[in-house]
Amino acid sequence: LDSFAILYPNENYGKTFMNLFWDEVIVCGGKVVGVESYNSANTDFSDSIKKLVGLYYEVPEHLKINDPEADDEKNEDAPIGEDTDTLLGDAHEYDEDIAEEKEKTPEAIVDFDAIFIPDAPTKAGLIIPQLAFYDVTDTYLLGTNLWHSDSLIEMAQQYAQNAIIPDGFFAESASDEVMDFVRNFNKTFHRKPEFIEAVTYDSAMILFQTVNSPDIQFRSDIKNKLKTLNDFHGVTGLTSFDDGGEARKKLYLLQIKGKEFVELKRH
Numbered sequence: 001l002d003s004f005a006i007l008y009p010n011e012n013y014g015k016t017f018m019n020l021f022w023d024e025v026i027v028c029g030g031k032v033v034g035v036e037s038y039n040s041a042n043t044d045f046s047d048s049i050k051k052l053v054g055l056y057y058e059v060p061e062h063l064k065i066n067d068p069e070a071d072d073e074k075n076e077d078a079p080i081g082e083d084t085d086t087l088l089g090d091a092h093e094y095d096e097d098i099a100e101e102k103e104k105t106p107e108a109i110v111d112f113d114a115i116f117i118p119d120a121p122t123k124a125g126l127i128i129p130q131l132a133f134y135d136v137t138d139t140y141l142l143g144t145n146l147w148h149s150d151s152l153i154e155m156a157q158q159y160a161q162n163a164i165i166p167d168g169f170f171a172e173s174a175s176d177e178v179m180d181f182v183r184n185f186n187k188t189f190h191r192k193p194e195f196i197e198a199v200t201y202d203s204a205m206i207l208f209q210t211v212n213s214p215d216i217q218f219r220s221d222i223k224n225k226l227k228t229l230n231d232f233h234g235v236t237g238l239t240s241f242d243d244g245g246e247a248r249k250k251l252y253l254l255q256i257k258g259k260e261f262v263e264l265k266r267h
Contacts, residue, residue, distance in 0.1 A: 153260070165254050
């Protein structure tokens with residue numbers, strides 16, 4: 001993937017992830033070729049979509065492609081000596097063809113490989129079918145972890161196929177650590193764990209591992225040990241901490257296939 005478009009809600013969440021995504025695209029050597037916002041209270045997103053694909057503004061007359069030879073060529077094709085009724089009939093059909101051509105909607109200009117939509121699943125479920133209506137179909141749909149919801153599939157299953165999202169936890173993962181955690185959690189609480197339970201479990205395991213280290217004697221030792229943590233293998237993936245104490249995680253990548261989310265394998 002090389003070219004991207006961003007369609008985002010004009011609010012804090014949307015603006016934040018629009019900027020984060022744009023920055024990462026540049027870092028990875030890609031380019032953002034279109035960015036449009038929309039009012040998050042709307043249910044009709046046609047104006048924003050049409051702006052992305054060049055259908056919103058009318059083409060100025062001086063930029064329209066005209067073929068002044070078309071009429072001459074049409075007249076040259078008419079047999080000499082043909083009766084007036086036949087010529088009028090042909091002319092009428094030709095006029096109808098031109099009228100139909102003028103009534104046709106211009107083709108959408110989809111010059112991006114993927115489109116990123118940082119919004120809730122219920123909102124994305126309204127936007128995605130409208131993208132398809134305006135011929136944005138042969139592109140990857142990208143969202144945030146908010147898309148990891150059955151409601152998105154229920155609303156836009158036909159149009160959301162192959163959409164890709166990241167998430168910090170995936171209870172259906174084939175990872176041994178995840179399967180053991182899910183099985184034990186479900187046995188105890190009779191339901192599947194969600195991200196908050198998974199990240200709490202990992203946080204506790206990191207802390208237990210740290211305080212049980214033989215070189216820990218003071219509270220400051222715990223802090224220093226955590227800062228050097230590298231690729232702790234937990235149920236929420238690999239976890240490390242940078243010099244500022246911020247967690248660095250390798251997220252799960254999920255894709256919509258049929259009526260469910262499946263995990264994408266990293267190469």
